[in-house]
Amino acid sequence: MPFTPIVRTDKHRASTYNSRFEEIEFSLGLLPSLARIVGWTDVSGLNEISIAGIASTYEALLFTCLLHDGNTLLTFNDVVPFDPNSLYSRRIMLNNGTTGFDTNNGGVSLEVAASTAVHQCPTTLWVTNIQGAVKHWHMSNAAVRDAGSGLGDFRQTGGLCIDPGAITRINVLNTGDPWSTGSGYALYGLRG
Amino acid sequence: MPSYYTPITDGEPGSPETFNTRFEELSDNIDDIAASAIPAIVDWTTLGGSAGSISITSISQTYKVLKLFALLRTDQAATKSTLVMTLNNDTTASNYFMRRVHAATTITTTLQTGSGTNGFDLQDLCTGASAPANYYGFLIMDIFNYTATTGRGVLYAGYCQGDTGTSSEFELHDGGGHYIGGSAVTRLDLIPGAGSFVAGSKYALYGVL
Numbered sequence: 351m352p353f354t355p356i357v358r359t360d361k362h363r364a365s366t367y368n369s370r371f372e373e374i375e376f377s378l379g380l381l382p383s384l385a386r387i388v389g390w391t392d393v394s395g396l397n398e399i400s401i402a403g404i405a406s407t408y409e410a411l412l413f414t415c416l417l418h419d420g421n422t423l424l425t426f427n428d429v430v431p432f433d434p435n436s437l438y439s440r441r442i443m444l445n446n447g448t449t450g451f452d453t454n455n456g457g458v459s460l461e462v463a464a465s466t467a468v469h470q471c472p473t474t475l476w477v478t479n480i481q482g483a484v485k486h487w488h489m490s491n492a493a494v495r496d497a498g499s500g501l502g503d504f505r506q507t508g509g510l511c512i513d514p515g516a517i518t519r520i521n522v523l524n525t526g527d528p529w530s531t532g533s534g535y536a537l538y539g540l541r542g
Numbered sequence: 543m544p545s546y547y548t549p550i551t552d553g554e555p556g557s558p559e560t561f562n563t564r565f566e567e568l569s570d571n572i573d574d575i576a577a578s579a580i581p582a583i584v585d586w587t588t589l590g591g592s593a594g595s596i597s598i599t600s601i602s603q604t605y606k607v608l609k610l611f612a613l614l615r616t617d618q619a620a621t622k623s624t625l626v627m628t629l630n631n632d633t634t635a636s637n638y639f640m641r642r643v644h645a646a647t648t649i650t651t652t653l654q655t656g657s658g659t660n661g662f663d664l665q666d667l668c669t670g671a672s673a674p675a676n677y678y679g680f681l682i683m684d685i686f687n688y689t690a691t692t693g694r695g696v697l698y699a700g701y702c703q704g705d706t707g708t709s710s711e712f713e714l715h716d717g718g719g720h721y722i723g724g725s726a727v728t729r730l731d732l733i734p735g736a737g738s739f740v741a742g743s744k745y746a747l748y749g750v751l
Contacts (some may be wrong), residue, residue: 355565441712486678
């Protein structure tokens with residue numbers, strides 16, 4: 351209880367009440383530093399996510415999603431995929447003990463596996479230094495398959511996005527079948 | 543209609559109970575909000591000049607988990623630099639244990655079992671002076687149960703790209719381990735293996751409730 355209760359002997363004047371309000375205001379300093387930009391949003395039946403107008407007050411972003419099916423690419427500031435200037439580079443590490451490196455991916459590939467419709471693939475993507483010239487991002491995701499087609503993939507990916515502009519927009523484009531029931535996403539901002 | 547308290551209405555007595563009831567409603571709602579918060583212990587801090595190490599001291603014991611973000615670069619004449627992290631300025635190697643998976647051109651795994659390094663050996667998670675401009679080593683780490691005197695676990699992920707022309711220069715790391723020093727964690731230090739952190743390196747520490 352972050353305030354001192356008023357007692358009958360306290361004088362009925364402004365300072366009595368203001369001091370309690372100030373105690374509660376001090377507690378409000380615990381307001382979240384991880385702010386919700388877009389709350390959990392259902393994307394079943396859709397092929398695209400478009401988030402614009404991301405404020406410049408954030409130092410980092412957390413994008414989380416649960417998606418089923420489709421070849422899915424996430425880009426910052428709506429840069430055209432497969433841009434020959436190769437703005438994205440990454441190293442990926444897979445559960446099968448292999449690793450890959452590329453500098454021409456055109457975006458952050460979410461690599462959502464196609465499988466039984468009820469299976470969704472979770473992803474967490476941290477993007478830091480979003481106001482700077484080189485964004486550093488890290489992603490964990492799992493492409494779960496049903497037992498009949500074998501084990502799924504678990505991946506860790508680290509990467510860079512070289513774009514002189516601050517990130518103000520995120521687009522996610524699915525060029526395959528629309529996302530199934532249960533797919534969704536959320537975006538949070540970590541304040542500087 | 544306000545969301546967090548019941549407005550005072552005409553006819554209610556001007557008694558302490560009238561006000562205390564509203565204060566309690568507000569206080570309960572603040573507790574609910576705070577339960578989902580990850581307040582900043584150290585807001586994002588960008589080095590304005592070189593630093594031999596980064597020290598975060600007097601860490602509040604209010605939270606359950608510490609979450610550290612860092613983007614680090616050193617002035618070592620190399621593409622990458624090693625990184626060591628200590629807790630409580632404890633340089634006793636036997637207090638640090640870590641299993642790490644490391645991806646370069648192949649995936650390897652290494653084990654740190656209380657010897658060799660006087661802190662968590664996070665290996666090549668800093669870019670060096672030879673790395674492309676504005677490239678930093680990336681680190682995100684969770685430190686669990688840090689207020690206890692036993693059972694402190696850490697999980698981290700990171701990477702570092704020291705050169706764009708050689709694929710082996712992009713290293714991805716994931717690791718986990720534990721710290722067995724006998725005191726609650728009140729201090730955290732990041733120490734480059736060589737040289738100093740340079741201006742532009744940045745870090746932040748959050749507390750998870």
